């Protein structure tokens with residue numbers, strides 16, 4: 167890999183990002199991921215890097231001073247604090263500021279270790295809070311770790327950052343943060359906004375004047391499966407990376423695109439997630455001198471999907487790829503059965519899904535092909551590429 171070993175950011179304190187009750191963003195998703203990765207040996211001999219909380223100055227790269235104050239004071243406030251806080255999606259919790267700042271600190275630590283040359287790759291599975299806006303919480307996200315880290319990279323030696331978001335939801339907060347900045351290519355592949363919150367992420371969102379073409383959106387119809395998802399991704403994203411020439415890839419690796427996810431309607435598999443991570447790794451090698459900062463993101467099938475998919479993410483970052491036919495370790499199953507005795511738990515690391523795909527050939531056959539055509543026609547001319555030539 168060139169530089170030193172990949173950086174894995176982890177500390178149990180990251181589990182304090184806990185919205186409580188039956189909120190879907192349950193930190194058990196991270197705890198069970200780390201437990202599964204350990205049980206499989208993926209983390210054997212790997213140093214875990216503990217982050218420090220991001221400072222106010224770091225948070226204010228992206229967030230308004232008044233919003234950071236509101237987050238800090240919200241647990242003590244007896245009034246409506248506004249800023250999207252205290253809602254069903256973004257309930258106030260005791261350690262909200264400290265836990266949220268720690269998540270940002272984790273992704274920042276990953277960025278700093280890449281910038282310093284300690285690692286070419288770094289992974290922050292607690293990160294990926296892509297919906298947070300400058301002045302408000304949104305979609306379970308308090309502070310936008312991805313945007314803070316990208317902003318920091320831009321001030322520390324990087325002029326061209328590509329952000330790739332494969333969460334089922336549009337990466338709206340990161341897109342908004344850099345909408346007028348031609349130094350950041352934001353790419354989001356997601357379920358079509360007419361069918362899913364937050365209702366943005368149309369092909370026509372291309373970036374502001376001066377940065378036209380720096381926002382890339384590939385909205386896909388509900389029900390899209392692995393092969394069609396990958397057909398769309400490969401028809402649009404690699405060519406744009408080739409034209410943009412990033413120095414680093416920052417990726418949001420949400421796994422709520424899985425067919426069993428309770429909050430959305432794409433139909434990917436764990437096998438498909440693993441294939442996507444391997445693609446992201448290859449793209450970093452080909453287009454970004456191997457530099458890859460991977461974060462987590464959404465994912466609400468807490469027992470059957472998130473732990474397996476993000477174990478594959480950790481393994482991919484570490485070049486310790488886990489076979490889809492590998493058994494799920496009995497010690498992990500026993501631990502999960504203690505908290506969920508009736509859950510239908512997976513026994514293998516894959517699902518036997520069909521992930522092979524046919525490359526887009528310029529022919530219009532499926533609704534996904536229409537999405538591909540629309541994205542290419544909107545974006546490719548802005549990057550000197552031919553939208554109708556499958557070789558581009």
Ligand SMILES: [Zn+2]
Nearest residue numbers: 333335422464
């Ligand atoms: Zn999501």
